Amino acid sequence: MPRPFLTRSEEKPSVGAIKNARHPFYNHCEETLERIKQQGRYRTFTPLARQAERFPLYEEYVANLPEGRDVIVWSTNDYLGMGVVPEVQEAAIAAIREHGAGAGGTRNIAGTSPLHNQLEAELAALHGKEAGLLFISGYVSNQASLQTILMSMPGWICFSDRLNHASMIAGIKSARGSQTVIFEHNDLQDLEAKLAAAPADAPKLIAFESVYSMDGDMADIGAICALARKYNALTYLDEVHAVGLYGQEGGGVSQRDGVADQVDIIEGTLAKGFGVHGGYITASAEIVDFLRSTASGFIFTTALPPSVVGAALTSVRKVRAENWRRESLFERVHTMRQRLRAAGVPFTMTPSHIVPIPIGDAERCKRISRRLLVEFGHYATPINYPTVPEGTERLRLTPGPFHTDEMMDDMVRALATLLREEGAMPEAALPKVEKVA
Numbered sequence: 001m002p003r004p005f006l007t008r009s010e011e012k013p014s015v016g017a018i019k020n021a022r023h024p025f026y027n028h029c030e031e032t033l034e035r036i037k038q039q040g041r042y043r044t045f046t047p048l049a050r051q052a053e054r055f056p057l058y059e060e061y062v063a064n065l066p067e068g069r070d071v072i073v074w075s076t077n078d079y080l081g082m083g084v085v086p087e088v089q090e091a092a093i094a095a096i097r098e099h100g101a102g103a104g105g106t107r108n109i110a111g112t113s114p115l116h117n118q119l120e121a122e123l124a125a126l127h128g129k130e131a132g133l134l135f136i137s138g139y140v141s142n143q144a145s146l147q148t149i150l151m152s153m154p155g156w157i158c159f160s161d162r163l164n165h166a167s168m169i170a171g172i173k174s175a176r177g178s179q180t181v182i183f184e185h186n187d188l189q190d191l192e193a194k195l196a197a198a199p200a201d202a203p204k205l206i207a208f209e210s211v212y213s214m215d216g217d218m219a220d221i222g223a224i225c226a227l228a229r230k231y232n233a234l235t236y237l238d239e240v241h242a243v244g245l246y247g248q249e250g251g252g253v254s255q256r257d258g259v260a261d262q263v264d265i266i267e268g269t270l271a272k273g274f275g276v277h278g279g280y281i282t283a284s285a286e287i288v289d290f291l292r293s294t295a296s297g298f299i300f301t302t303a304l305p306p307s308v309v310g311a312a313l314t315s316v317r318k319v320r321a322e323n324w325r326r327e328s329l330f331e332r333v334h335t336m337r338q339r340l341r342a343a344g345v346p347f348t349m350t351p352s353h354i355v356p357i358p359i360g361d362a363e364r365c366k367r368i369s370r371r372l373l374v375e376f377g378h379y380a381t382p383i384n385y386p387t388v389p390e391g392t393e394r395l396r397l398t399p400g401p402f403h404t405d406e407m408m409d410d411m412v413r414a415l416a417t418l419l420r421e422e423g424a425m426p427e428a429a430l431p432k433v434e435k436v437a
C-alpha cells in the first residue's frame with residue numbers, strides 16, 4: 001500500500017505534518033513498476049541502431065564494447081524499406097537546407113510550407129478523396145479526429161471493432177458525451193445487430209482497421225460500408241498497416257478492393273509503409289476543413305518539420321509509381337513462409353504481409369527473442385500481453401524486400417533450433433537442424 005499522504009486521524013493535517021512528506025505518487029510509481037516486472041511485462045528497449053546503407057542490418061551497441069555487432073532485424077514496420085531509399089533521405093536533407101530544421105510553429109502560426117500542402121494533396125489523390133490533413137503522428141491523427149468528430153454533435157454512437165488500436169480507443173474514450181458500442185472483431189453479424197438496436201436517428205460512426213497488425217487479418221471493408229449505408233453510419237477506416245503495401249498505388253486495402261470511395265474517412269501513417277513519420281486523414285473537403293478548424297490535436301501542436309514532410313512526399317510519390325516494391329514485398333513474404341513450412345516452424349497463416357510465430361507464454365516468448373538475438377544475431381520482437389491476449393504470445397515477423405534468401409535460411413534454422421530447445425516446436429514437425437554459429 002502507498003504510504004498515506006493524509007492520515008485518517010487528522011482530517012486537516014497541519015502544513016507541518018505534510019511538509020517534506022513524500023508525495024504518494026512516488027510510491028505508486030514504484031509499486032506499479034514492481035508489479036509489471038513480476039508479471040514479466042516490464043519493457044526494455046533493445047539497443048539496435050539501424051544501418052541505413054546496410055538495411056535490414058542493425059548494429060547492436062553494447063555498453064563497454066568498442067564496436068557493435070551486426071544483427072538482422074525481422075520486425076521493422078518500415079515494411080518497404082523506404083526510410084533508407086537515397087532519394088527519400090536526400091529529400092529530407094534538401095528540405096532542411098531550404099526551410100530549416102523545424103517547422104517553427106503550428107500550421108496556423110508560420111508552420112505551413114509548400115511541402116505540407118503538396119503532401120496533403122498527394123495523399124488525397126492516393127485515396128481518391130477531396131482533401132487530406134497531416135498530423136504529427138498516426139496516433140494523434142486517430143486520437144484527435146475521432147475525439148473531435150464524436151464530440152461535434154449530441155448523441156453520437158461509435159461502433160468500434162474490439163481489436164481497434166489504442167490510438168482509436170484513446171480518441172473514442174475521450175469524446176465526452178458520446179456513446180461507444182464495441183462489436184466483436186470483424187463480426188459483421190454482431191455489428192449489424194448492434195447497429196439495428198441503436199436509435200435510428202442517432203448519428204453513428206463505425207471505426208475499424210483494414211489490416212490488424214498483431215494477427216495480420218483484414219476487415220471486409222465493402223461489407224462494413226454496406227452496413228454503414230443501410231444504417232446511415234459514417235465510416236472511419238485506419239489503413240496504417242496497409243498504406244503503401246496494398247492496392248495498385250499503395251492506397252491500402254480499400255484501394256485494392258475498389259471500395260475507397262465508399263469510406264468516409266481514411267486514416268493512415270507515413271511512418272510504416274512510407275518509411276518516414278507522421279499521420280494523416282483524407283476525406284471530403286468539408287470533413288477535412290472541419291477537423292482542420294476544430295481538432296485540438298491538429299491546431300495546438302507544432303507542424304511536422306519540413307524535412308519529414310519532404311521525405312514523406314518523395315516516398316509517397318515513389319511508392320505510388322513503383323509497384324515493383326509491393327511485388328517484391330509479397331514475393332519475400334511468400335518465400336519466408338515456404339521456408340518456415342519446409343523446416344516445420346509453426347506460423348500463423350494470414351492474408352497479409354505479417355507472419356506471426358505463435359509461442360503462447362510471455363516468459364518463453366521473451367526468452368526466445370533474447371536467445372535469437374544473443375546466440376544467432378537475429379531480432380524478432382516478442383509480442384506479449386497487453387498487446388495481445390495472454391496465452392497468444394508470439395514473435396511477429398515482417399519480412400521485406402531487403403531480406404535475402406541467405407538471411408531467411410539462417411533465420412529459419414535459428415528459429416527451428418530455438419523452438420525445439422524451448423519446447424515450442426510441434427514434435428512431429430521437428431526437422432534435423434544444425435545450430436548455426
Ligand SMILES: Cc1ncc(COP(=O)(O)O)c(C=O)c1O
Nearest residue numbers: 137138139165167240269271278
Ligand atoms: C493500427 C494503428 N493505428 C495507428 C498507429 C499509430 O501510428 P503512428 O506510429 O504513425 O503513430 C499504429 C501504430 O503502430 C497502429 O498500429
